[in-house]
Amino acid sequence: MTTPRTMKVLHLSSSLKHDESERGIYAITHALMRAGHESIVIGAADEDSELVTRLLRDDTLYYRLSMPKKSWWALRNVFKLRNLIQEHRPDIVHVHSRTPAWVLHWALRLIPKDEHPKVVATMYGFYPLNSYSRALFYADVIITASISIDKYLKDKLEHKQDELDIAKLPFDIVCIKRGVDVRTFPYRHNSSVYWLHSVFAEYPELEHKKWLFFPTPIGTEYGQEWLVDILGNLQDKFPDIHAIIAEDLETNHTDQDVAHEEFIQRIHALGLDSRVTFIGRRPPDMKEWLSSANIVLALANRPESIGMTAQQAIHLGTPVIGWAKGAFADILATTYPQGLVKEETAIALCKAVKSHLQNRLRPAMTHEYTIEQMTAETLSVYQSLMPACQLVEKDRHDNLVCVRIDDE
Known part of the structure; x- marks a missing residue:
């Protein structure tokens, strides 16, 4: 005692x-x-x-x-x-x-x-x-x-x-x-009609689209170049596919400017710029974006140490597709193994995205990572x-x- x-x-x-x-x-x-x-x-x-x-x-x-x-x-x-x-x-x-x-x-x-x-x-x-x-x-x-x-x-x-x-x-x-605080990120949270209307008013190109949400800024370590492979390879099969990036369109003269400019030039050269929307870094309504997305992408080139946005998306019931390394591997192996991409290739990644868009898979409620x-x-x-x-x-x-x- x-x-x-x-x-x-x-x-x-x-x-x-x-x-x-x-x-x-x-x-x-x-x-x-x-x-x-x-x-x-x-x-x-x-x-x-x-x-x-x-x-x-x-x-x-x-x-x-x-x-x-x-x-x-x-x-x-x-x-x-x-x-x-x-x-x-x-x-x-x-x-x-x-x-x-x-x-x-x-x-x-x-x-x-x-x-x-x-x-x-x-x-x-x-x-x-x-x-x-x-x-x-x-x-x-x-x-x-x-x-x-x-x-x-x-x-x-x-x-x-x-x-x-x-x-x-x-x-x-x-x-x-x-x-994750499951009271703040409840399972199967639905964004309000008011929020959706405000989003479509600001970003009309997002209406009636399948959202691929990329919740990290542009940088050499974040893997935004894989978005080019996804959009380029799947736009014919899914003409309503659209990538949303949590980053400002304007650069701010940081060490990420080079990667940002290269990405902008590449999607423009390939005619994909109409399929990409930038919503600003760390939006205050991140929960709404995560819950409204069809897929959240976790494609960091370097292993993530914690993977908080992936945890939040899983608890909201939004499927996450990510590489089988670092924290993304830890989280998805336990909570949503269907989202793990073990082979780090454009073919394997596009196959996973295609499967999710066709079958509308969702993670089950989990009591892990609370x-x-x-x-x-x-x-x-x-x-x-x-x-x-x-x-x-x-x-x-x-x-x-x-x-x-x-x-x-």
Whole structure:
């Protein structure tokens, strides 16, 4: 029999301005507060930002510290972080990025070891295991955010732990897959007539078409060139086929401009530009686009680490077609194997798209990759690091004593 104890968890992030769906910081802190625990978040977002407002509404404490990624200027916050840790004395610090991990490492060196909190670190990508990533391995537990990241990390550690001098560091590795809030992305969600009318008013070319939704921007790693093969090969069989890309038509002088311009020139040269619509990067009504599409395409050339839009589409009941690598392989193998394309060729891809358009296949409802599962497993990791109070038999007369068990 274990006596429950309240936890205080401090989350440390380089930014709360993006990737929140992957990091799930709000979902975790909300679950902590609902369970009666305490939560503190440190990030770079302004206090009037939407996410910070939600955190404060839950009575989560928020502190703004600028810790930009891959910047040594972040180390200016070592003493501030040390002071916050000593002021609040969290039981656990959960670090969500590599730069804050280094700030935490140096802050803890200024605190007596017997006052150190337990440390949890999450890997959200296929990070190179170099000196910059080394700070993550000072954690007690490393959470990998997908099956692919978990396999990648374990494979790399077999060859690099001596090189990084981390062979003797006592961390555990736990895979906790990112998840989707099924209340926000309910199964078989239907977009409203009002939304559809507004879309057709803005994009009249989309009416009465079969939508192939490409939810990522144009770039060398995202695989937009495969759209040319799909549209070129299937336009005669499906004259109403149309690709929708979550990217701005105008370029913004970024490092993706070359790939963007090449793609525009190619579809124009092949006469396919009338079959492609750009709706802007990260549209606020992403749920509506995902649920209204006939097919969502997951064609990244590099293995995706988490594949959040694929998860969201599956939970909405929209078929996803993607390569059998990275997170897309993890997600589809479990939830919708009909969407896996194992051979990375235009023929195999077009065959899969053609089959889906002809047969109107849909994924079944799934209980995998949910935010409830993710938060429950994360809180379970926290609880495993907490000192427990167990009742044990002292002698034959059944006198009981409280014995503290420390996870040192």
